[in-house]
Amino acid sequence: MSLVSVVGATGRQGLAQIRQLAASGHKVRALSRSENPDLGGSNAADEARIFDLYDESTWVPAFEGSDAVFYTHPLQAREDRATLTGRVAAAVKQAGSDRFIWNTSSWIPDKPGDPFTYGNNTVAINEIFRSGVPATIFGSVLFMDNLLTNWARPFIVHEKRYVYPHKAHLLANWISLDDVGKCMVAALDRPDFEGSWLNIGGPQRLHPPEVAATLSKVFGHEIKYDPCTPEEFGDLLVGAFGDEMPEENRAATSAGIAAFYTYNNESPTQPFVVNTDYMQERLPEVEFETLEQWAMRQDWSDEAHRPPAG
Template sequence: MPNFPNSILVTGASGAQGSAIVSACRAAGPTVRVLLRKGSPDPFGDGVNIVRGDLADPGRLALACLGVDAVALTLPVGASPEEILRYGRNIAEAAQQGGVKLLVFNTSGHVSGHSGTAVMDAKAELIDYIKTFGPPSIVLKPTLAMSNIAAPWSAPAIMHQGVLAYPLPTNFQTSWISWQDMAAYVVEALRHPELAGASFDIGGPQALTGPEMAVILSGIVGREVSYYPVPLADFAAALETMLGKDAAEQTAASYAWIHSQKQTVLAVDLGQTTRLLPVKPTSFADWARALDWAALAGDAKAA
């Protein structure tokens, strides 16, 4: 593609989302540079340029942005609202000053302005800041990650108890998305700098309820699976043990906001998006069939 950048900086590269973006960008052919914290392992090896530093260090960001055509921005999971704004402003300013031609911001979740939730409001404010002070930009707002269903806190319950537990009401329809498809959307956005200024809600090809997902999983994992809508209080308590009190409260608040919306708030109409960013996203069933659920559940026989 003539418009595809020759070089791309990927932030958050060592995380699940960032590493998927790195893989997708490498497959597309440009030179890929990643920002990795000092002392952290290099999971990429030959073929990826490494700049040591982080989003809190404007000097290292200026170096990372030097000579690259585009930036694929993903912020750290669990970043506080203050960190979202500080990190995002730092990279936007470094990219603008470095002559970056396009910034693609993966918001790592649904964003609505004036939601009253600290994390979403910070991301909405950051989007406005990037549009005003950063280079030309495209914003991608994914729904929920399919990998949440296969996480260590989810897969064992599916396999051992036949329960798919998630903090969404039973009737909520969600266009779940895989990390690989999210990365494919990033690559397609990088191919289309003429779309600068646009924002896209991205998700999978189907809007499924929890019970519908449970039926699909029942046919894949070899046992009947039922859906359990986890109460928000229980969800927040479980998160606190993993993320700490502040991050848990912020995440739970975002889910509480989702609960207050229409049941289709996370159901994405991909019609126009697909015309502009031609990605064919993976269905939940196809994604689930490709996994080794016994291994994900920690079953000894899978070892």
């Protein structure tokens, strides 16, 4: 049993990582900017400490005593993610932890030239490995749990529309955050994953109309595929974060999200597609769930606990 510190414990990704660590028998330290983080009523975390990405004096004390650190970089800090991630990894090494596991929340290219977070992922991975900390990186391509957020769920539940900026031809291996957490947990006991990275996605490669059809089956009535533009999506996503995103960052973040999804729709590299045969060969212990299986077990109600951005 290891003690694992989870950065970003109050977000959807961190909460899923905490669930999977606890389910596997590990002790969990929840890290966030609050002394009393909102974990949605979960008692899966054994302790909590303060971690502020923009206050480096909090980093090493937050990590000290933990065997491993799970890291998810916040959306609001997109521009300097490579530099910050590398410095966080160095702090993990300084604290004496045995493993740093980063979930990039996006695809990792296998050659240079891709823009946005994709190219930054490569730079950040280099920074991590150069820090000297034993590390594993997972490139999770697109989250099923995005459908539960304030920029997607209300349309599905209240208007019977699947609103997303994906064009009808776009293929994607949607993955659940619980499965991302399972991959990160599995890497803890896998020495062959030290010093490596792997793109991960769900077992199905779906077009947007197939996503809508799956949701229709789960809800028992038609959910219409009704795509928005990348520009509209950028505004929806920024609006969903509310006060969590400073006013001065909103316009640039919205424009960046719009450009990101414009690229995703047309890129020949298909950054939402994963070689699932290779992934499953590397992670035979993880049973990945389908979109239908994931959607059936969610609480879609307005009363459910909603982390930042829903």
